[in-house]
Amino acid sequence: MMTSAARPGTASTVSVAMTGSGGSGVMTAGNMLLEAAALAGCYGLMSRTSGPQIRGGEAAALIRLANEPIEGHDDRFDLLISVDWLNLERFAAEIPLGAESIAIGDPGQGEPPTAMLAGTRRLALPMKELAKKVPGGRANMIALGYVASLIGLPDDAVGEAVRRTLGAQDDRLPASLAGVEAGRRAAAGVACPHKLALGRGRGAGRWLITGNEAAGYGALKGGVRFVAAYPITPATEMLEWMSPALSGVGGMLVQAEDELASINMAIGASYGGTPSLTATSGPGFALMTESLGLAVAAEIPIVVVDVMRSGPSTGIPTKSEQSDLNIALYGLHGDAPHVVVAPNSVADCLTTTQWAVHLAEAMQVPVVVLSDQSMGQTRMVIDPPPDRELDGARAVAVAGGQGYQRYALTPSGVSPMAIPGTPGLMYTADGLEHSERGTPSSQARDHLAQLDKRKRKLDAVDFGAHWAEIDGEGEIAVLTWGSCTGPVREAIARARADGIAVRLVSLRLLSPAHPDRLAVALHGVKRVLVVEQTHSGQFYRYLRAEHALDAELRAIHLPGPLPMRPGDIHRQIVEWSRP
Helix, strand or coil: CCCCCHHHHHHHEEEEEEEEECCCHHHHHHHHHHHHHHHHEEEEEEEEECCCCCCCCEEEEEEEECCCCCCCCCCCCCEECCCCCCCHHHCCCCCCCCEEEEEEEEECCCCCCCCCCCCCEEEEEEEEHHHHHHCCHHHHHHHHHHHHHHHHCCCCHHHHHHHHCCCCCCCCCCCCCCCHHHHHHHHHHCCCCCCEECCCCCCCCCCEHHHHHHHHHHHHCCCCCCEEEECCCCCHHHHHCCCCCHHHHEEEEEEEHHHHHHHHHHHHHHCCCCCEEEEEHHHHHHHHHHHHCCCHHHHCCEEEEEEECCCCCCCECCCCCCCCCCHHHHCCCCCCCCEEECCCCCHHHHHHHHHHHHHHHHHHCCCEEEEHHHHHHCCECCCCCCCCCCCCCCCCCCCCCCCCCCCCCCCCCCCECCCCCHHHHCCCCCCCCCCCCEECCCCCHHHHHHHHHHHHHHCCCCCCCHHHHECCCCEHHHHHHHHHHHHHHHHHHHHCCCCCCCEEEEEEEEEEEHHHHHHCCCCCCCEEEECCCCCCCCHHHHHHHHCCCCCCEEEEECCCCCCCHHHHHHHHHHHHCCC
């Protein structure tokens, strides 16, 4: 639990799961609950989970609300409310409940999963029956009003969230508000120990945003003005957000016929001088690797955002995993130096994607951004990230010179890139090895010179302080990356409250590896706990391969779809801190 003080009878954090079959509206109700909490001055997040069906099937909105910033789910859910019990048992592992949890369900909507609900306090709420008493009423609005009342959200905040979601002119608004009120009346007199300690003020200036939206915004801030992509779960929302946003700044998004077309369109636009991006997930990224090698060889900047999901193959499209790490690091054929970065929170999706665009443009290399379903599709109330101006612009050749050498062997490895059509600056750009002029060459000396040049770009650049997040001191460190950083931060906060000194190191720059920097970050550390969401320990193996860590290592590597829980990490820290 959070360590902040709360008023008597209230909690600093409350976790709610809203479940139902497809079409029951639990996602809509969950989003409204999150927005109402934000309007009441709270922080919070909502992730979603669903079955593999294209339409219908079971669904759950997983919400956590707090009076301090949070980045992940807690160890247990305090309230579970099910519009119907259909297939709820499929979420048993994803919705852990405890002795203090309250399970709320409609007694007329199927049999509850008794094993999953064992030990919980149960409340009956006839949502369908109550909804029928409201003209045009829906059970999800009954559920929203009931839960909001139990946890202490104010009426005006909930009403405003409903109005913002539906719009003042929506015909469903009166029935929805009436349904919320009916749910509130049903909750009158029901004792609930999980009252939320409301935040101060009304949350003015905070953002309600997903990681996919934040990444899209970061790309625009970095200068991206062309996107080509093929829809794929869980990256599609990034593309949907960017399409109108690009139009607003004079850019363009094109939906290609497949991933092969999208990566090559983006490379073509970048070759023409426009910073470009594509977004995909594991299956699409696998198709793009040959063209990423083309971008390496031709030194064309491009950003690829891989919103990872469980694999291999099509895997579990709606669940999160960090198992694209290996293909992102090593999946290009030949010696193909490129950059791999990873945001470590929903808010950081903005800054790290912006940083990726600047790195790509300044170094003329492909940059892969490894997000995942957990960050990409989680909607979170956050304080706006710092507005950072990052250095990094493409070196562009100017007309008037003689004997233009596109791939000149410069000390930095970066050579000015001509925009097509510039007088006197014609050159060949393709995937063949070439001389400094760009003429295809099979000579060993040209191959070696260009290999060295491309590698030199990554060796010479200063990646700055953003390469990792480092916090705290102590002889124990937790080393992690990506979406695992949130639960690690919370676990470390609990350990520090126990009097254990723990250091956090969360890598954002994964390739090229910087073993010297990591050695400095871990100076004085005797034990390192490596935390990641893969089955085979890809991050652990990467660390062993690329870094000489002078410390005892222990690994927590669990595959998706289950998220990392702060309690599991905290227990490992406590166990390892004992003499």
